[in-house]
Amino acid sequence: MRAVLGCRQVPISALEADQFEALFTHLIAMLGDAESVDQPRFQPITDSDSAIPEPTRQWFVHGAEVAVGEGGWRRVWVVQDAAAQIIAHVDLRATADHAAMDRCLLGMGVRGGHRRLGLGTRLLDFVERWAADQGLRAIDLEVLAENLPAIALYRRLGYQPAGEGVDVDGSALLQMSKALR
Ligand SMILES: CC(C)(COP(=O)(O)OP(=O)(O)OC[C@H]1O[C@@H](n2cnc3c(N)ncnc32)[C@H](O)[C@@H]1OP(=O)(O)O)[C@@H](O)C(=O)NCCC(=O)NCCS
Numbered sequence: 001m002r003a004v005l006g007c008r009q010v011p012i013s014a015l016e017a018d019q020f021e022a023l024f025t026h027l028i029a030m031l032g033d034a035e036s037v038d039q040p041r042f043q044p045i046t047d048s049d050s051a052i053p054e055p056t057r058q059w060f061v062h063g064a065e066v067a068v069g070e071g072g073w074r075r076v077w078v079v080q081d082a083a084a085q086i087i088a089h090v091d092l093r094a095t096a097d098h099a100a101m102d103r104c105l106l107g108m109g110v111r112g113g114h115r116r117l118g119l120g121t122r123l124l125d126f127v128e129r130w131a132a133d134q135g136l137r138a139i140d141l142e143v144l145a146e147n148l149p150a151i152a153l154y155r156r157l158g159y160q161p162a163g164e165g166v167d168v169d170g171s172a173l174l175q176m177s178k179a180l181r
Contacts, residue, residue: 010122015076019086020061023076024052026086026111033112040147042109043167063093068134069101070094077126079119087111090123092131095140102137115149124157132180139180145172154178 015023028051034041063074074093078086090108094101106127110119131139142165143150154176165173 010079010119012077012079012123012126015064015078015089017064019078020057022086023060023078023089024057026078026089027052027109029111030109036112039112039115039149041144041171042147042150043144059093060091066094068136071098071101075130077123079123087114088119088123090127092127092139102135103140104131104136104138106139106141120153121157124153128157128178128180137180138177140175140177142173142175145174151176 030042033039034043059072060074060076063072064076066073068075071094074091076089076091079088081087088108088110090106092104092106095103095105097103106124108120108123110123128139139159140162141154141159143154144167145151145164151174157178159176159178161174162177163175165175167173
């Protein structure tokens with residue numbers, strides 16, 4: 001039986017070892033949503049980005065075996081619909097800065113058609129509690145400056161602007177952080 005970790009009404013499940021392909025299918029579908037749904041981009045998209053690159057796949061798979069606090073760890077949680085299709089995900093991962101192993105980076109996505117229902121909020125609430133329980137001190141993230149829905153969500157949940165950057169295609173990035181208690 002899968003371990004289902006409840007988060008009020010919405011069941012949030014830790015991704016199982018046999019679900020990575022389903023996760024990659026979901027991530028590719030998210031890219032499709034960004035092209036077809038009337039929503040801002042959430043990452044630079046080119047034709048060559050339409051599949052998940054192998055190094056990224058490997059990081060998801062191998063990161064799941066790495067202890068939290070060590071370099072390269074990564075954990076994923078998902079929400080599935082009645083047909084067991086992944087409709088939302090959130091992932092936490094180690095920062096590249098080995099001097100900041102008590103922080104982590106966040107990524108997330110909710111499929112078009114399931115947005116504005118509170119799923120993003122529930123996923124963030126869930127991983128913030130999980131990260132605090134692990135002894136992590138803060139969650140960091142980078143978001144495209146044009147991605148106003150995501151920025152609105154993060155601001156509402158208490159994430160503060162922490163810096164600016166530029167993505168691979170020159171797009172403006174906003175860095176945000178939230179300290180955990
Ligand atoms: C950003 C995203 C995760 C939000 O998920 P969600 O499940 O729709 O979020 P919620 O329903 O919990 O929204 C909570 C609040 O965030 C803000 N928000 C979310 N979407 C918004 C939008 N399109 N416009 C304005 N505010 C928005 C609102 O304050 C909202 O509260 P409200 O619905 O009561 O007004 C979702 O739009 C998404 O997956 N986008 C594409 C991927 C992405 O951008 N990922 C983040 C990359 S850093």
